[in-house]
Amino acid sequence: MRHGHSMTGPDAVQEALIVVFRRRAILLLRDMEGMEGMEGMEGMEGMDERAAADLLGVPVGTAKSRLARARASFRKEWQR
DSSP states (O other), rough: OTTTTOOOHHHHHHHHHHHHHHHHHHHHHHHTTTTTSSSTTTTTOOHHHHHHHHHHTSOOHHHHHHHHHHHHHHHHOOOO
C-alpha cells in the first residue's frame, strides 16, 4: 500500500497482491540457485541486483530493499 493512503475492499487486496508479487519476483530472480530440480530451471543462475533491477524496471536500491523484505518474509514463514 502506498504510504499515507488507506484502502479497503478489492483495491486493497489488489495493492497487497502487487506488493507480494514484487517482493517474490526479486527473490526468484536473485536467488534462483538451488532450483535445479524444478522443471524448466535447469542451468539457471541467480541474477545480480543490478540485472534484476533492470529487468523489473526499478532502481538498484529498490531491488535490494525488496529482496531484503522478501528474504525476511520467507524466513518468517519458514520458521512457522
